[in-house]
Amino acid sequence: MDKITRRDALKVLGAAGLAVGGVSTKISGVDKLLNGGGLDSLGIGMHESYGADLIKPGTVINSGNYKGFPQLKKLLPDHLYLRLKKGATRSDLPEINVVPTRKLQLSESEQKWKDKNNGTVTIDPETKRLVNWQAGVPFSDPKNAVEVCHNFICRKWDADAFHFINVTFRVLDRLNRQKDMGSLLWQKPFKGRTTIPPVPEYPDNPDNVLWKQMFAFKTPYDVAGNSILRIRYDSYEKEDDMWAYIPAMRRIRRYTGADVQDPMFGSDNTFDDFAHWLQKIDFKSVVPTKVEEGQLLTHGYPDFNMDGHNVKSDARVLLYPIWEIRPVYILTVEINDPTYMYSKRITWIDKETNLGLYMENYDQKGNLFRSWTSAYWWTPEGGHNWVTVDIEDWINGSKTYLLCKDADYNTNFSDKVFSKSSLKKAVR
Amino acid sequence: MVAKRYSRKMNAGLILGVCLVAFFFTPSAAYSSGNDEFRVIGYLQHRSEFGLADAEYNPDGYTMAEFLMNIEINYDYSEKLNFHQIVRARYDGIYDWRNYFEDQSMASDQLKNELELRELYLNYAPIEDLNFRIGKQVVIWGESDGLRLMDMINPLDTRWGYLSRDFEDTRTPLTMVRVNYNIPFLEDNFGGLELVWVPTQFEVNQYPIDGSAWAMAPPDFFNEQMQNLLAAGLLPVVIDEKREQDKDNGQIGGKFTINEFGIDLSLNYLYGYSQDPVIYFAGMGAAPPPFLASYNLKQEYPRRHIAGLTFNKDFGMVVARGEFAYTFDNQFQNLTKPDWVEESDYLKAMLGFDWNLRFPGFNKGRTIFISGQYFLNHVMDHNDDMINLPYGYTVKEDEQVATLLMNTGFMSDTIIPEIFVAYDVSYQSWWINPKLKLQHGSYWRFELGANIFDGDGDDTQHVPFAMMDKADSAYVQIRRMF
Numbered sequence: 001m002d003k004i005t006r007r008d009a010l011k012v013l014g015a016a017g018l019a020v021g022g023v024s025t026k027i028s029g030v031d032k033l034l035n036g037g038g039l040d041s042l043g044i045g046m047h048e049s050y051g052a053d054l055i056k057p058g059t060v061i062n063s064g065n066y067k068g069f070p071q072l073k074k075l076l077p078d079h080l081y082l083r084l085k086k087g088a089t090r091s092d093l094p095e096i097n098v099v100p101t102r103k104l105q106l107s108e109s110e111q112k113w114k115d116k117n118n119g120t121v122t123i124d125p126e127t128k129r130l131v132n133w134q135a136g137v138p139f140s141d142p143k144n145a146v147e148v149c150h151n152f153i154c155r156k157w158d159a160d161a162f163h164f165i166n167v168t169f170r171v172l173d174r175l176n177r178q179k180d181m182g183s184l185l186w187q188k189p190f191k192g193r194t195t196i197p198p199v200p201e202y203p204d205n206p207d208n209v210l211w212k213q214m215f216a217f218k219t220p221y222d223v224a225g226n227s228i229l230r231i232r233y234d235s236y237e238k239e240d241d242m243w244a245y246i247p248a249m250r251r252i253r254r255y256t257g258a259d260v261q262d263p264m265f266g267s268d269n270t271f272d273d274f275a276h277w278l279q280k281i282d283f284k285s286v287v288p289t290k291v292e293e294g295q296l297l298t299h300g301y302p303d304f305n306m307d308g309h310n311v312k313s314d315a316r317v318l319l320y321p322i323w324e325i326r327p328v329y330i331l332t333v334e335i336n337d338p339t340y341m342y343s344k345r346i347t348w349i350d351k352e353t354n355l356g357l358y359m360e361n362y363d364q365k366g367n368l369f370r371s372w373t374s375a376y377w378w379t380p381e382g383g384h385n386w387v388t389v390d391i392e393d394w395i396n397g398s399k400t401y402l403l404c405k406d407a408d409y410n411t412n413f414s415d416k417v418f419s420k421s422s423l424k425k426a427v428r
Numbered sequence: 429m430v431a432k433r434y435s436r437k438m439n440a441g442l443i444l445g446v447c448l449v450a451f452f453f454t455p456s457a458a459y460s461s462g463n464d465e466f467r468v469i470g471y472l473q474h475r476s477e478f479g480l481a482d483a484e485y486n487p488d489g490y491t492m493a494e495f496l497m498n499i500e501i502n503y504d505y506s507e508k509l510n511f512h513q514i515v516r517a518r519y520d521g522i523y524d525w526r527n528y529f530e531d532q533s534m535a536s537d538q539l540k541n542e543l544e545l546r547e548l549y550l551n552y553a554p555i556e557d558l559n560f561r562i563g564k565q566v567v568i569w570g571e572s573d574g575l576r577l578m579d580m581i582n583p584l585d586t587r588w589g590y591l592s593r594d595f596e597d598t599r600t601p602l603t604m605v606r607v608n609y610n611i612p613f614l615e616d617n618f619g620g621l622e623l624v625w626v627p628t629q630f631e632v633n634q635y636p637i638d639g640s641a642w643a644m645a646p647p648d649f650f651n652e653q654m655q656n657l658l659a660a661g662l663l664p665v666v667i668d669e670k671r672e673q674d675k676d677n678g679q680i681g682g683k684f685t686i687n688e689f690g691i692d693l694s695l696n697y698l699y700g701y702s703q704d705p706v707i708y709f710a711g712m713g714a715a716p717p718p719f720l721a722s723y724n725l726k727q728e729y730p731r732r733h734i735a736g737l738t739f740n741k742d743f744g745m746v747v748a749r750g751e752f753a754y755t756f757d758n759q760f761q762n763l764t765k766p767d768w769v770e771e772s773d774y775l776k777a778m779l780g781f782d783w784n785l786r787f788p789g790f791n792k793g794r795t796i797f798i799s800g801q802y803f804l805n806h807v808m809d810h811n812d813d814m815i816n817l818p819y820g821y822t823v824k825e826d827e828q829v830a831t832l833l834m835n836t837g838f839m840s841d842t843i844i845p846e847i848f849v850a851y852d853v854s855y856q857s858w859w860i861n862p863k864l865k866l867q868h869g870s871y872w873r874f875e876l877g878a879n880i881f882d883g884d885g886d887d888t889q890h891v892p893f894a895m896m897d898k899a900d901s902a903y904v905q906i907r908r909m910f
Contacts, residue, residue, distance in 0.1 A: 165464075173840035179870045207616055220870050221469045221500075221909040239744070241690070249595050250568040254692060258745045258784030258795050266841025266867070270793075339745075339786060341793060369793065395792050398840045416556045420618045420685075421608055425551065425559070 050101040051075075051295060051325025061096040075297040075325060077348070077358060079371055079394065090176070091392060091399055096297070096323045104301065104352050107382030109194045110136055123147065127236070128283035130154075135192045135200035137354055142291075148329045148349065149281060149288035155354035160196035161188045161413060162385065165406040171267045174397040181265060182219040186417045188212055191234060196412055210234045212418035223265050227423045228255070230271065236282040242271070245423035252423055261341045268370060268391040268400035270341070275386075276356035276372060277345060281333065290332040296348050299323050300357040301378050302387060318388055318401060320375065327351040338364060353384070368394045385409055440493070440524035447474065447495045451908045470499040471909040477589075477641055480878075480900040487528050491641035491901065493521035494588070498546075508553045514546040522641075532639030539587060539640055547601050557610040566599045567606060567624055569683060569696055570751045571738045574831055574850065575803055577753040577776045578696050578736035581624060581679060583703040585634045589642050592861060592879050592903065602629045604679075618687045626679040626700075630671040632729060633703045635818060642899050650707075650820060653763065663719040667710070668727045671701065696736035696753075701729045704817055706759045709768045725768075730759045747782040760807070760814040760823055772809040778802065796836040803829040821855070821891050828853035829892075842867040850893060857883025857894035875905040 054071045055061075061069060063086035073081055083093040106114060113136025121138040122131045128146055130138055138154055139147045164185035171179040190202045190209040202209075209231055216227035225247035232240050242255035260271035260278075272279040279286060299320035329349045335342055343366060348358040359372040373390040377383075389402040416422060451472055460467045477492035497517045504510040523529045523540040530536065549563025570578035582599040584590075590598060604626040611619040636642035657664045671677035681698035705727040715722040733756045740749035758774035780801035787796065807814065810825035830853060835846035844865040851858045863877030879901050883894025 171840050173842050175839075175842075177842065177869050179840070179842075179867065181870070218464075218467070219469065221471050222873060222907075224469055239742075241687075242742075243692075247596070249573070250566060251571075253782070254740045254742050254747045254749070256742050256745050256747050256782065256784055258786065261786075261793075262784060262795050263793060263837075263841070266837060268840070341786070363792070364788070393793070396839070414556060416610070419610060419615075420687075421559070421610055421620055 050327070051297075052100075054295070054325060055098050055297070057098055057100040059098040061098065063092060072297065075295055077296075077360060077371075079360065079368060079392075080358065080373070089392075090397060091172075091390075094319050096299075097321060098297070099322050099324050101324045101326060102301065104350075104378050105380075105382055106137075106353070107195070109199075110382060113137070113194050113200075114140060123150070129236070135194045142329070145288035145291040145331060146283070148291045148331050149333065151354045152331065152347065152349050152356065153281060154192060159383075159385070159410045160193045160199075161410060162186075163408045163411065163413060164386075164404055165408065166404070168401075168403040168405070169264070169267045169269065170401040170403060172399040172401075173266075179266065180219070181217055181223055181267070184216045184218060186214040186413065188413075188415065188418070196410055208234045208238075212415075214417050214422065217265065226265070228271070229418060229420065229423055230278075231418070232278075232280070236280070236284070240280070243420055243423060252420060268393045268398055269389075269402065272341075273361070273370070273372065273391075276347065276359055276374065279335075279345075285336045286333060287336065288331060288333045292330045293351075294328050294330050294348075296326050296328045296357055297323055298326050298348075298357045299373075300326065300350065300355070300375055302375050318390060326357065328357065340364075342369060353378075355384070363395070370394065383409055436524035436530065440521040443495065443519055443521060444493075447472070451906070465504045467502045468499065469910065470497070471907050472497050473905060473907040475903060475905040477901050477903040479641060480880075480902060481898045490526060491522060491529075492588075492903070493525055495519045495521070510551050511549070512551070513548045516542070516544050516546045518542040518544075529639070532637075535637045535640040535643075538637055557612060559608045561606040561608075562604075564601045564603045565606065566596060566601050567604070568595075568599070569694075569698075569738075570736070570753075571740055571749040572751050572778045572780070572801060572803070573799065573833065574801070574848070575778070575829065577751045577778055577803075578698070578734065578738065580698055580700060580703070580734060580753075581626070581681065583631045583633045587634050587636055587640065587642070589879075592877065600631050600634070602626050602631060604629070614686060618685065618692075620685045622683040622685070624679070624681045624683075624698075628673045628675055628678055630673050630677045630701070630729075631703075632670070632705070636899075641901065642896075644819070644895055644899065657723050661718070661720040662712075662723040663715040663721070664723045664725060665713070666707070666725045666727055668705070669729075671729060677701065691739055691741045694736075694738045696734075696738070698734045698736075699731070700734070701731050702759065703729065705729055706761060706769055706817065709766065732756065732758060745784055749778075749780050749782070751778045752776070758807075760811075761817050762811060762813045762815065764813045770811055770814060772807050772811075772814075775804075775806045775808065777804045777806070791836055791838060794837055796834060799831075799833040801831045803827075803831070819892070819895055821895070824854050826854065852883075852892045855883060855891035855894070857881070857891045859893040859896075871909045873907040873909065875907075876903070877905075878902040 054075060055069060061072070063084055066072060066084040072084070083089045083091060086092055105111070117133065117136055117138045118140045121133045123129070123146060124131055130150055133154070136154065137151050139151055142148045142151055167183045167185055169181040169183060171181070189211040190205055191200070193199045193201060211232050213230045214227065217223040217225070226244065228242060228244045230240055230242045239257060242259065243252050244255050245252050263270055281288070299322060301324070302320055302322050328351060331347045331349055333345045335344065341363070342361045343364045344362040346360045347356050349355070350357055355374070355376060357374055360368055361370045363369040371392045371394065374386065375388045377385055377387050385407050386402070386404045388404065391400040393399065473496040475492060475494045475496070476490065479488040479491040482488040495518070499515045501513045502510065518541065520540050523536040545564065547564050547566065549561050549565045551559060551561050553559045567581045568579050569581065570576070572579070582602055584598050585600045586598055604624060607623040609621045611621065636644055654664050679698065679700035681696065681700070683694055683696045685692070685694045708726045708728055710724040710726045713722040713724050734753055736751065736753040738751045740747055753776045755774040757771045759769050759771055761768060762770040778801055780799065783798045784795035785798055805827040807823060807825050814823035815821070816823050829850060831848065831850045833846070833848045835844055837844045846863050846865065848861040849858065860880045861877065863875055866874040868874070879899070881893050881896040881900060883891055
């Protein structure tokens, strides 16, 4: 499927009986899932009784009964588990409705590339770079941390072209004061493309660009018009190029390597954390060192309709409707740079989709600094994108939600979006 | 008189009340049509300033009670065409509230009320690589913060303060045509051309007015000259020869930008006019008794050519940047010359850096932004008698200024302390601008700050920065955005 917009996904969902609407519709969707009857009708198969030996589908877990499920400690990272205890952290987890684990299939084109790569892609033992890779997930059955890491990096985490029309940064500071910032995002990979021509790579790409990203804030007034252009090069040695347009100064400023570690306009999201992580992994100073297989109880794939309950003006807690037990790789990446904000990232990566579901970032002293909990929409055809991200700063006590409402997925747009002149007119 | 003043105070109080109500009942969110084609954003703002030093030409105590409304409207008619508009309304209640300011008629006339269509332009992009921006707008060139080198297209309006105001608020928008063209064969290097044409509008820099909060010491040299002329029986006559607003007095400029070897480069050229006046001696004439003759002076704004180069390059955690502007035949005031004017080429240069510094254990996860700049102004054919207008201090062959800006954010950037220091190495004078920015939620912003000027030496009144010693002030600002 070449073009899947989020609206298309909602239509599919609606046709299957999970109508688009508000909270009540969401609950009806959950009911279907709890009864085990909704997913097959969507064309999404289930992993039968995967994880049912740990927690049965239909189970409802809350702060009052979670201690009766000792297996939760195995299924939840420590800090996520801690949030089950009422008042133990500043953002309690809402009620967990456990549903059967679903089978999430890749899109036809992604699957094609994955099959093609199977057995043909290798890793250069010296540089750790991929050999014979053009696009898609390189390893069907990764054997070590480096292979899992490559799968994670190469996952087609967005699309061959996508445009977020509305991403709200909801920042809750230490005093729980809420600040909302509206933003736009455009992104396009120039290599590793699987669906929209040119596939798998732009033919004329002299600078070896891997992807380009344009980010712009549109509200409130004091950040409106701020826009940032980032260009990632395939070379491990070449740093990203970044420019920012600052409307109050009417000037484009160059961003440094430190800017990518600073919180974006007071949020808990940094440019290097975006989309789970955008920090460049060079396998020298940033090295995957360990991988384990495990299971994660996650809300990573809620029903598609998040609009009704996510972006309420007073929402300080996201109401995740569906939790399921997913098979994951738990990947540890160590950062051997004492000046970097983190010393280590641990990421829970879905085995089936290669998407990051949960991530913990540790500071240079080894303390948990920030955690990322992600949720994606997923169509039966394998179309997917972000719905929400829940970022917790465990040291400073602040919190940020990224609430993604509308996105055009694989709807091609001009490459001219990624120019310095576009910075000035991205919003204002 | 007393009744009139009382009535004015009532008016000021009424407006204050209305503004306060507006602050709290302004819709929380910006207006936006469903598909974002039509957007309205802006803010209401109150700013109170307090003078910290008493002088003959401006008072201490409460010196500004300003209410400002700024509304920005954007309308996207199509992908190729959109419109942008900024309207600003201002009321400074101090001219009704405080007796001293009521008596400053010139300041009151100009500064008490303002309703201005700040910007009104359309963007039209007939093809992807070409964009026309036509209408009243602001164009800022260069890499420097605070001081202007190549940024000479729009004049400054500093009647309400200079750097203590938002950068964009101190520019006087001009009606112009700006054309941006991305050069297709240089697309990968962001090669682009920008052409700016101000066809007719002629505006000059506006400085603080006598009797206002930011009034400066008058230039003594000029007053002395006038007194000397009068003592000699000559009547000085000054004619301000502002240029006509016609096609012969416009500005035209171009900028070429490219990224090569990781360096952002720009080459700039502007054919404009001096935005500050130069006074020419225009000969003697007849004068009424008891004067022997008139001593005619013309205040002109000479044409000038400026060529410039800017660059920036990132080195990991640090960005280096620079800017050079070369003015051909710049006209300096020199009262020893027959026509009071002397020409020389004039070089202005800036080298600076932006550095995000991380202190282990301090303000976890947030860097301290440090930006330093070093400015050098060099007069190619210098003369010790050259004088700077309008400030009236002696122009040195090399004038050097260093600036330092530091800020960081605490608690999700709800608390942002910032300090800006400018030190004039040549005149040993300085300006310190500490401020504390506070945020509450999505829509409320607060700012507390001070502007302190001082200098060493005997004659600090007529050197950069220190000349504003008597304008030392503290301020508080509340902004409600929508």
